[in-house]
Amino acid sequence: MRRIQMMMERTERIAQTGSWEWDAVNDIVTWSRETYRFFGRDPALGVPNLEGQKEIYTPEDTARLHAAVAKAMADGQPYDIELCGVRPNGEKRHCHIRGFPERDASGRIVRLAGSLQDITDRKKAEQDLRRSEARYRFLVDSLPGAAVLLFDHDLRFQVAGGEELFRSGFDKSQVEGRTLAEAFPPDVVALFAPAYAKALQGEKTEFEHRYHDAYYRQQIVPVRDDQGAIVAGMVITSNITERRRAEEALSEANESLERRVAERTREVEVARQLAEAANVAKSAFLANMSHEIRTPLNAINGMCFLVRRGGVTPEQAQYLDHVDAASAHLLDILNDILDLSRIESGKFGFDEAEVDMGKLAGEVVAMVAERAQEKALPLLQEIQAMPPRLLGDVTRLKQALLNYLTNAIKFSDQGSITLRCRVERDEPDHVLLRFEVQDHGIGIPAETVPRLFTPFEQADNSMTRRYGGTGLGLAITRRLAELMGGSAGVESVLGQGSTFWFTARLKKGAALAPAPALKLPGVQAEQVLKAAFLGQRVLVVEDDRLNQEVLRLSLDGAGLAYDLAETGDVAVEMVARQAYALILMDMQMPRMGGIEATRRIRALSTGAQVPIIAMTANAFSEDRERCLAVGMNDFIAKPFKLDKLFETILKWLSGGGGTLA
Numbered sequence: 001m002r003r004i005q006m007m008m009e010r011t012e013r014i015a016q017t018g019s020w021e022w023d024a025v026n027d028i029v030t031w032s033r034e035t036y037r038f039f040g041r042d043p044a045l046g047v048p049n050l051e052g053q054k055e056i057y058t059p060e061d062t063a064r065l066h067a068a069v070a071k072a073m074a075d076g077q078p079y080d081i082e083l084c085g086v087r088p089n090g091e092k093r094h095c096h097i098r099g100f101p102e103r104d105a106s107g108r109i110v111r112l113a114g115s116l117q118d119i120t121d122r123k124k125a126e127q128d129l130r131r132s133e134a135r136y137r138f139l140v141d142s143l144p145g146a147a148v149l150l151f152d153h154d155l156r157f158q159v160a161g162g163e164e165l166f167r168s169g170f171d172k173s174q175v176e177g178r179t180l181a182e183a184f185p186p187d188v189v190a191l192f193a194p195a196y197a198k199a200l201q202g203e204k205t206e207f208e209h210r211y212h213d214a215y216y217r218q219q220i221v222p223v224r225d226d227q228g229a230i231v232a233g234m235v236i237t238s239n240i241t242e243r244r245r246a247e248e249a250l251s252e253a254n255e256s257l258e259r260r261v262a263e264r265t266r267e268v269e270v271a272r273q274l275a276e277a278a279n280v281a282k283s284a285f286l287a288n289m290s291h292e293i294r295t296p297l298n299a300i301n302g303m304c305f306l307v308r309r310g311g312v313t314p315e316q317a318q319y320l321d322h323v324d325a326a327s328a329h330l331l332d333i334l335n336d337i338l339d340l341s342r343i344e345s346g347k348f349g350f351d352e353a354e355v356d357m358g359k360l361a362g363e364v365v366a367m368v369a370e371r372a373q374e375k376a377l378p379l380l381q382e383i384q385a386m387p388p389r390l391l392g393d394v395t396r397l398k399q400a401l402l403n404y405l406t407n408a409i410k411f412s413d414q415g416s417i418t419l420r421c422r423v424e425r426d427e428p429d430h431v432l433l434r435f436e437v438q439d440h441g442i443g444i445p446a447e448t449v450p451r452l453f454t455p456f457e458q459a460d461n462s463m464t465r466r467y468g469g470t471g472l473g474l475a476i477t478r479r480l481a482e483l484m485g486g487s488a489g490v491e492s493v494l495g496q497g498s499t500f501w502f503t504a505r506l507k508k509g510a511a512l513a514p515a516p517a518l519k520l521p522g523v524q525a526e527q528v529l530k531a532a533f534l535g536q537r538v539l540v541v542e543d544d545r546l547n548q549e550v551l552r553l554s555l556d557g558a559g560l561a562y563d564l565a566e567t568g569d570v571a572v573e574m575v576a577r578q579a580y581a582l583i584l585m586d587m588q589m590p591r592m593g594g595i596e597a598t599r600r601i602r603a604l605s606t607g608a609q610v611p612i613i614a615m616t617a618n619a620f621s622e623d624r625e626r627c628l629a630v631g632m633n634d635f636i637a638k639p640f641k642l643d644k645l646f647e648t649i650l651k652w653l654s655g656g657g658g659t660l661a
Contacts, residue, residue: 017243034116202230377417432503531559537562542584582610583611587623612631
């Protein structure tokens with residue numbers, strides 16, 4: 001493109017023809033370099049707008065220019081006009097200006113564009129012709145880059161000359177004294193004769209044409225004597241081959257560019273569609289994977305709970321502890337994968353509530369205290385005083401800190417572990433907090449630090465065998481920090497320990513969420529159900545046999561009656577026949593899932609008000625939204641603890657619920 005631009009500029013210099021453009025909407029005039037040279041103006045000074053053109057033309061020609069522009073804007077027709085320009089040093093230069101209106105998609109004229117040719121030499125030649133034919137001959141013969149012919153009323157050439165005449169293969173002796181028909185072939189005669197006649201009638205004609213392998217610009221004008229009478233006609237021929245070829249090359253380049261852009265646009269659109277399809281497929285796969293893993297995990301957890309409640313030996317209790325730990329570990333891995341997927345797909349949302357930093361730190365430390373005690377690692381806190389009423393996502397802050405604290409305990413066998421929080425930057429509406437977790441563990445080699453925050457990466461592969469883990473925790477922490485307006489990193493010395501840090505931006509303001517109400521412990525909730533709601537009938541809509549068994553034993557233990565429906569359509573039929581105190585609704589079932597079943601139940605008189613609690617192994621936020629949209633009241637993600645199930649059932653049977661939030 002740069003080479004083509006240079007060719008265009010060279011062509012303009014050779015042809016002494018510049019280009020211009022006027023943005024009628026914004027009143028902005030743009031010139032090419034040749035146009036700047038014609039007016040003798042410095043490009044650094046810019047171009048005056050249409051009103052400012054009076055600085056560069058004589059007053060009379062300024063008025064003519066404004067009239068021509070106004071007419072073109074009114075009728076949409078191009079215009080030709082000759083004007084006298086005045087350079088800053090007072091020198092006058094004559095130019096021929098052509099203007100072409102351009103319209104937008106609505107048909108409105110929004111722009112004028114055209115050319116400006118330096119015709120000062122031609123004007124001078126015309127004036128000299130009127131003064132002296134001898135002097136005119138001299139000018140014609142020395143005129144660079146053009147051929148000039150002077151013809152009388154008989155279309156006989158009186159004078160012929162100019163550099164271009166000789167370049168095109170003609171000798172002046174072959175032209176002077178001869179008529180148009182005598183000097184030139186029939187095709188040239190047919191092209192020029194009408195224009196010659198117009199010139200002798202006082203009209204000027206200008207056109208471009210191709211002759212053999214060259215392009216020419218023809219200007220045919222009348223010649224008047226001092227009294228204004230037309231005494232002859234004059235033809236000025238300019239070779240514009242270079243300019244036209246440059247224009248053709250530019251046009252071809254533009255067309256090629258447009259084709260490449262269109263092709264690239266199609267490629268991008270195809271890639272976008274493929275990416276969207278891949279994202280949909282990935283989301284569907286993750287949702288299905290979540291369902292297929294969470295469903296048996298729910299049965300495992302439920303059975304462990306029921307076995308414990310039935311009484312076990314210490315050795316059996318230890319075995320159940322191992323099962324619970326393995327189940328929790330598998331659930332942590334699943335949650336990490338889903339979190340990372342939601343972050344990468346841009347579907348990860350944040351809640352906003354008041355953050356008590358001291359309370360948050362205390363809760364996080366309490367969650368890992370037992371593991372730290374097992375390794376005799378003191379847990380220390382250094383929490384700086386915070387501005388009041390900070391707003392952020394408490395759950396995600398805890399998640400990030402738990403990732404760091406869990407790793408610190410996992411990779412430490414001595415020393416202490418310190419959790420720090422301080423204000424790194426205090427702004428009018430926000431604060432940037434810096435969180436750090438320092439340990440005295442094994443440390444990290446400098447060359448492996450850059451890989452630590454990459455998904456599925458650890459310092460080295462042997463760590464997976466020795467310490468476990470998927471390498472997702474640090475990647476998720478960094479993504480969470482970035483989504484909260486911060487960043488994450490680590491400072492470490494091999495064999496001495498590490499300090500993992502992240503920053504997060506929290507708003508200043510009033511609390512947005514009230515403190516959660518106190519809940520009855522799960523065991524007590526089960527007892528209250530047995531005492532206060534004995535015999536209340538619950539409809540269980542669940543297709544998995546193991547989960548059916550867990551729910552059957554659980555509801556029996558809580559003193560609740562129940563009916564079972566293995567598919568959504570059966571559940572709709574049962575609700576139509578009988579009213580239930582509460583419905584536990586699985587989401588994914590054959591024939592009819594929980595969403596459609598709920599929609600149909602809400603249309604029944606016996607199902608319009610019954611509390612419906614979703615039990616789903618699809619734990620995405622959009623699943624909660626779908627539940628809310630069809631009128632469900634609450635949502636329990638599998639695998640769930642049975643005490644959580646008892647608390648939720650009690651809340652809705654006692655009328656303490658609302659709608660799913």
